[in-house]
Structure formats: C-alpha cells, structure tokens
Amino acid sequence: MIFYFILIALGIYCYYYLVKPFKIFNKYKKQGEGFFFPLIGEFLLQNSCFEKFGDVDYIYKHINDNPANQKKMFVENIGKNIKIKLTSIDMMKDFYSYLGDKLTIDTFYTQNFKRIFGNGLIFSQGERWKNMRKMFSPAFHFEYLKNLSSSIEKIVDNALLEHINQDELQNVNIINLIFDMTSQVVFFSFLGDNLQDIKFKGKSLAQAITHILSALSNQVMELGYLVFGAKYLKLGIFKQHRELENYLQEFKSFFLDIIKSKKEELQKEFQETGDIQQNCVLSILIKENNIQNLSDSDLLDNLMTFFIGGTDTTSHLIAMAIYYVCQNEHFYSMTQKEVDYYKQDKSKSMQDLPFMNAVIKETLRIYGPGNKSFDQKVTEDIMINNIKIEKDIVLTSYVNSVHRDPQIYKDPHTFRPQRWINQETNDLPSYAFIPFSSGKKNCIGQHLAMIEARIILFKFFDYFDIEPQKDYVLKIKYGLLPQPVNPLLFNLKTRQNNID
Numbered sequence: 001m002i003f004y005f006i007l008i009a010l011g012i013y014c015y016y017y018l019v020k021p022f023k024i025f026n027k028y029k030k031q032g033e034g035f036f037f038p039l040i041g042e043f044l045l046q047n048s049c050f051e052k053f054g055d056v057d058y059i060y061k062h063i064n065d066n067p068a069n070q071k072k073m074f075v076e077n078i079g080k081n082i083k084i085k086l087t088s089i090d091m092m093k094d095f096y097s098y099l100g101d102k103l104t105i106d107t108f109y110t111q112n113f114k115r116i117f118g119n120g121l122i123f124s125q126g127e128r129w130k131n132m133r134k135m136f137s138p139a140f141h142f143e144y145l146k147n148l149s150s151s152i153e154k155i156v157d158n159a160l161l162e163h164i165n166q167d168e169l170q171n172v173n174i175i176n177l178i179f180d181m182t183s184q185v186v187f188f189s190f191l192g193d194n195l196q197d198i199k200f201k202g203k204s205l206a207q208a209i210t211h212i213l214s215a216l217s218n219q220v221m222e223l224g225y226l227v228f229g230a231k232y233l234k235l236g237i238f239k240q241h242r243e244l245e246n247y248l249q250e251f252k253s254f255f256l257d258i259i260k261s262k263k264e265e266l267q268k269e270f271q272e273t274g275d276i277q278q279n280c281v282l283s284i285l286i287k288e289n290n291i292q293n294l295s296d297s298d299l300l301d302n303l304m305t306f307f308i309g310g311t312d313t314t315s316h317l318i319a320m321a322i323y324y325v326c327q328n329e330h331f332y333s334m335t336q337k338e339v340d341y342y343k344q345d346k347s348k349s350m351q352d353l354p355f356m357n358a359v360i361k362e363t364l365r366i367y368g369p370g371n372k373s374f375d376q377k378v379t380e381d382i383m384i385n386n387i388k389i390e391k392d393i394v395l396t397s398y399v400n401s402v403h404r405d406p407q408i409y410k411d412p413h414t415f416r417p418q419r420w421i422n423q424e425t426n427d428l429p430s431y432a433f434i435p436f437s438s439g440k441k442n443c444i445g446q447h448l449a450m451i452e453a454r455i456i457l458f459k460f461f462d463y464f465d466i467e468p469q470k471d472y473v474l475k476i477k478y479g480l481l482p483q484p485v486n487p488l489l490f491n492l493k494t495r496q497n498n499i500d
C-alpha cells in the first residue's frame with residue numbers, strides 16, 4: 001500500500017516538476033533560446049556563465065550580438081516554474097503596460113524579504129499601491145528634492161572627512177563607504193534625520209538591516225525554503241530560524257518607536273507654527289494631510305522599502321562609475337578637470353557637468369543595478385509582441401539585453417560615455433534606455449538617485465586622487481543585486497588644496 005502511495009506521489013511530482021514544465025519550455029523555446037535542467041535550470045546556467053565568463057548575466061547580455069538571430073526571449077526553468085526573460089526591445093512596451101495589473105511580483109524569491117519590507121510600494125498592487133504612490137510622489141519630485149542637496153552634501157562631506165581624519169585611505173572598500181552615505185540619505189529624506197547616532201544591539205540601523213537582509217537571503221538557498229517557502233522558516237523549527245525571527249521582530253518594534261516619535265515631533269511643529277522646516281517624506285505627508293491615511297506600520301514598511309530600493313542600488317551605481325572611470329586615463333582626467341572647472345564657476349549647478357552626467361548614464365546602461373525587472377507572474381493569458389504568454393508563466397524584462405543591443409547602441413559592450421554627449425544617442429527609440437524601469441511602477445526614487453550620484457562622484461574626484469587596485473578582475477554575481485564579487489578596493493590620496 002505504502003509503496004503504491006509513494007509511487008503515485010512520485011508520479012504526480014514528476015508530472016508537475018518535470019513533464020509539464022518541459023512541455024511548456026519547448027513551446028516557448030521556439031521563440032528564442034533556452035536552457036532546461038530539472039528543477040535548477042536557471043541556477044545552473046547562471047553558475048556556468050559565472051564560471052566561464054565571470055558574469056552571471058553574460059548569456060542574456062550577449063543574446064542580441066548577432067542581429068540575424070532575431071532572438072526575442074530566453075526560456076528557462078526554476079522549481080516547477082517556467083521563466084521567460086524578454087530580451088528584445090519589441091517586447092518592452094507590452095510588458096510595462098501589463099505591470100501591476102496582469103503581472104504581479106512572483107514570490108518564489110521575494111516572499112522571504114517581505115518579512116522585512118512588508119507591503120510597501122514595491123509589493124503593493126491595485127488601489128493600495130495607487131493611493132500610496134500618490135501620497136509619496138510629491139516628496140520625490142526633482143524640484144522638491146533639490147532642497148535636500150545641501151543636506152546630502154553635508155552627509156557626504158562628513159563621511160569622507162571622517163575617513164580622511166582617521167587616515168583610512170588605503171584599500172578603501174568604496175561600496176561600503178558609499179553605502180554608509182546612501183543609507184543616511186534615505187533615512188534623512190524620509191524622516192528628516194540621518195539617525196547616525198542610533199544603535200540597535202550595537203549595530204547602526206543600516207548595519208542591522210543589512211544583517212537581516214543577508215540572513216534572509218541565505219535562507220532562500222535552504223532546501224526547506226525551496227520546497228515549502230517562507231512559511232516553513234516562520235514556523236521556527238530550527239534555532240537559527242527562531243533567532244532571526246526574534247531579531248527581526250525586535251528590530252521592527254524598535255524602528256516603529258523611532259518613526260512614531262519623529263512623526264509626533266513634526267506634527268507638533270506643524271500645529272505650533274503652521275509649517276515644517278525640514279523637507280522630508282514625513283513632513284510632506286503631514287502638510288498634505290495624508291498622514292492619517294497611513295498606519296505607523298505602513299510608514300515602517302515604506303521606509304524599509306525605500307531603504308532597500310535606494311541604498312544598495314545607488315551605492316553600486318556610484319562605485320561602478322568610479323571603477324569604470326578609473327579604467328581609462330582619458331575618462332579619469334576628463335572627470336577631474338570638469339570637477340575643477342566647475343568649482344571655479346559658482347553659477348553652475350551639478351546638472352551642468354556634461355561628462356560626469358554621461359558617465360552616470362553610461363554606467364546605468366552597461367551595469368545598471370536595476371537592469372532586470374523583478375520576476376513577474378502572469379495572472380491571466382496576455383499577448384507580448386503578438387506572442388501569447390499563458391497564465392502562471394514567470395516573466396522578467398531583461399533590460400540588460402536591450403541596453404547592449406548592437407542595433408541600438410554602437411559598440412554596445414564598451415564603456416563609452418561620449419555616446420551621451422555626441423549625437424549618437426539623440427534619437428533612441430522608446431524603451432532603449434530604461435535603467436529605472438518604465439510605466440506606472442517605475443522607480444519613484446530616480447531623481448534622488450541621480451542627485452546623490454552627482455554629489456558623491458563630484459566629491460570623490462574633488463577630494464581624492466583615486467587609484468584602483470592593480471590586476472583587479474571584475475566578476476559579477478547576484479547578491480540582492482548583480483554586484484562585484486571581489487570588493488572594489490581603492491587607494492585614495494587627498495588633493496590637499498581641495499579640502500577646506
């Protein structure tokens with residue numbers, strides 16, 4: 001009896017995890033390229049790309065190299081899911097028009113992270129998302145954010161001067177250093193306070209969040225998670241699972257108290273003076289009478305969401321821009337000369353630094369931390385560029401492939417900022433450059449990211465002569481983002497005359 005039961009269970013398992021996915025895989029592979037291996041196709045392919053080329057995404061980045069191939073998509077499997085990576089510009093318009101309606105974030109990887117960022121903007125859909133986006137948007141308009149520039153400059157100056165004063169200028173891990181600044185900026189832009197002096201169990205708040213994220217990320221690799229999902233982790237069968245859940249809950253309630261007291265402080269100021277001096281998300285919510293529409297836990301979820309959306313991304317963008325500039329003497333001297341020239345003319349704004357802006361855009365094109373959308377589950381059959389995609393398939397928009405398509409960009413795999421200054425990129429088609437996504441769920445923080453990138457890059461090249469590690473080999477793997485495996489270490493030498 002038990003034998004038959006096991007046999008039937010095995011049969012059902014084989015059908016749902018092997019036979020059915022393989023049939024669907026074959027159907028879609030006709031539209032492009034593909035790779036199938038029972039259960040772990042995506043892992044295996046990315047791993048082998050990493051081993052061979054030092055870049056997990058290599059195969060998707062190069063899929064358009066031969067335009068005669070007419071590839072449109074790359075099909076893979078993971079677990080029982082079939083995943084389609086959209087790699088052609090022709091498919092982007094339809095994809096982004098369905099986002100948030102017939103496409104919802106797939107929870108295979110992300111459900112564990114929801115334990116920290118709950119139902120903030122990224123994970124919300126429908127009316128809830130619409131209302132929140134409307135309430136938060138004014139705080140992310142460029143004109144409003146411009147008022148934060150001097151506070152951001154102060155955060156950056158303090159962080160760099162601290163390194164200079166402590167003489168910590170050799171082998172500086174610049175991603176960590178910049179992450180410290182971008183996390184202060186996110187707290188500041190949300191609460192009007194960078195929370196620098198507050199510690200949770202001996203860690204700064206940014207370090208505590210990083211610790212939680214990295215533990216959650218490790219759990220996603222556990223067999224139990226792959227089979228039963230995040231519910232299994234929350235059950236707390238193992239000690240390390242219980243410990244993490246407790247740490248997470250304590251951290252959330254600690255942070256909730258900080259938010260409550262900041263909110264009360266700003267509300268009091270508003271009641272007493274009719275205004276709030278400090279520009280930040282909270283003050284906009286209070287001034288526009290929206291604060292009562294959000295619970296304290298909604299505020300916490302969104303602060304965590306902004307932290308996750310806005311720290312790693314921005315710090316990787318800036319560190320990679322420094323890395324690329326330092327690979328080429330001409331780019332390096334152009335950047336430094338531009339910074340020095342700008343300092344002599346106070347009438348200019350940082351937007352008037354053409355070469356530096358081109359460096360940022362080119363880094364976003366070729367490396368962009370958001371050049372792959374979240375995996376999205378199809379909730380009902382849809383048409384993407386005249387191809388029917390069935391319900392339950394997982395779709396990802398592979399912006400990386402479009403950003404490196406030789407039919408759109410000349411010499412697409414080369415870092416060449418000049419393309420953004422000469423006429424080359426004047427008439428790019430729609431969806432040819434979308435590092436911050438597109439459509440209604442695009443990145444709310446893109447102006448903040450660009451302002452930070454300009455300020456931090458400017459200060460680095462103003463304060464320091466930057467020397468990269470000799471023989472460094474860039475290898476890209478996924479953490480929360482695609483990121484360099486070996487730390488980006490630089491020697492910094494102060495340019496004495498430039499430091500007041």
Ligand code: HEM
Nearest residue numbers: 121122306309310313314317370373374436437443445449
């Ligand atoms: C270089 C820096 C950044 C890049 C490349 C980037 C990229 C992106 C991308 C591609 C998306 C869409 C994700 C998807 O749906 O698949 C997104 C969404 C989002 N980003 Fe950013 N981002 C950056 C910085 C920021 C900053 C500084 C913040 C806020 C402080 C932020 C907050 C968000 C939020 C809240 C969403 C979700 C928006 C919604 O669903 O309505 N991001 N970002």
